[in-house]
Amino acid sequence: MEERRSKGTWQETLHRHPIVQGAMNALPIAIGYVPIAIAYGLLAKSAGLTLFITVFMSMAVYAGASQFLGVSLIGAQAGAASIIALTFFLNLRLLLMSTALSARLREPRALLRAIVAFGVTDESFSVASFRPGPLETSYLLTLEFVAYASWVAGSALGYLTGEWLPSSLQAGMGIALYAMFIGLLVPNARTxxxxxxxxxxxxxxxxxxxxxxxxxxxxxxxxxxxxxxxxxxxxxxxxxxxxxxxxxxxxx
Amino acid sequence: MSEAFWIVLGMAAVTYLPRMLPFFWRPAAYSPFVRRFLKYLPFAILGALIFPGVLTSTGSPASSVAGAAVAVLFAWWRWHLILVVLGAVLAATLVGAIGG
Structure with missing residues (x-):
């Protein structure tokens, strides 16, 4: 009896650890990201971009919608200034999300704040927003890193293998991100x-x-x-x- | 380096800027009004992210609506987010394959 209780406590402690929770909360994001990233890699390839530019954009820009826009405009030989200006306006909403997250983050180290800031996306923001209690740096960093890794890996995967997927599945995967937004909104809107x-x-x-x-x-x-x-x-x-x-x- | 490389660098800079600024310029405390604003911001952003974009997410309105309906239903039942995402993709794919 005593032993069982202490075992339960040990597992609960692990389960409640911010890093474990960050990784677990990132799983649905990763499952939503991979199909979208595959679609992005596929589009980049058909727009004539190299594998390097495709993956580099996922690593450096790390913002879904503007990457789709970016690869199609680069493929269409659009001017650099207009692509960059469009990207800026498309991503201005990140300012609102970072403001909300930064109000809940107690992290004195500038470097860690700068890294946390890089991982802010629609999805990491939404998941972190509905997390009760304080926002630990370790939680956010784990959440963001797993999501980021899945986005970058999915982009390369899509570029290299995306064209082998059946077209109905390629199209159906377009719903993944929206399903995630719905899955985050509905339970919270119920309460x-x-x-x-x-x-x-x-x-x-x-x-x-x-x-x-x-x-x-x-x-x-x-x-x-x-x-x-x-x-x-x-x-x-x-x-x-x-x-x-x-x-x-x-x-x- | 190719022109595409410099375009990507520019895109990265203008995307990181709005992400980063609020983490460095922030007031010591927010007023109750601003706290209420920030509390409702996720609901507003999620609503605007979902609609009307979801309608054109799969290339066919029927499969988009099918996927979204499954997502709403599973989310209403508080099923795990992974099941919400997988169920929606499956529904959208099936309806799309049937010819919706």
Whole structure:
């Protein structure tokens, strides 16, 4: 009895370790990344890029949508300035995500903050956002590294072997990232009424903005407007905060 | 080095900049208003990332909707994220193969 309990505790301790949790939380990201990275590698090859440029872009840029854009524009001989400017606007939303993550990260070492920053993606941000409690550097670094490795490896794999996959599977894999976004959003929206309303409003607003502003800026403007409105109007959350603040003052 | 190499370097720089800046320029504390803003940001960003992009994700509206519907259902049941992703890919692939 005593032995069983101590064994359980040992496993629980391991299970709760930030590095173990980071690796486990990264698995669904990796499973979503690999098919998308294969599609990217395949596109880069058909656009006439070398294997080196294809993998180098995954390692240095590490941002899905802009890489798809980049390889097709490089293949179409578009100007460097326009490709880089498009990439910038497409990835401006990372500014919002890094702001939210940086507010929860207590890491004094500049080098580690710089490395954590490099691994911020739609997916690592979403997973880390819904992690309860403090954000440990070791958790984030593990989460980001596993995701990054799967993206880089998948890109090379797609370039080298992607054309052998059946075309219906190649097309079906396009849903993987969206399924991950849905899998992150739905369970959390079930427990937060305001969160659900915010997400639905963002979908509607982005449907109007995306065709006008392009997918990158559409997401940025939508996210700012809807989150501002929620922060202004959410009375429940304010009442909750007041109670928590009161309790915190009491404890002190 | 080829021109593509320099384009990739430029893309890398303008992508890293917005990732990195907030980790170095941040206030000591955020106001309750900003904290509420940051709390709802993931919901807003995920909503905007999903829709309307999901509709064109597989090249055919029918297979996209099938994959998304399976994802919503599995996620509603709180199945593991891996199953949500695999189920959606499978559904989208099957509907696409049938000719949807």
């Amino acid at each position: 937060s009424r305001t969160g659900l309303i915010v997400a639905v409003l963002a979908m509607l607003l982005n449907s109007g903005f995306a065709p006008l502003l392009g997918p990158g800026m559409g997401i940025v403007i939508t996210a700012i407007i809807v989150s501002l409105a929620a922060a202004l109007l959410d009375r429940e959350e304010r009442a909750e905060e007041a109670v928590q603040d009161g309790a915190a003052t009491h404890e002190r």
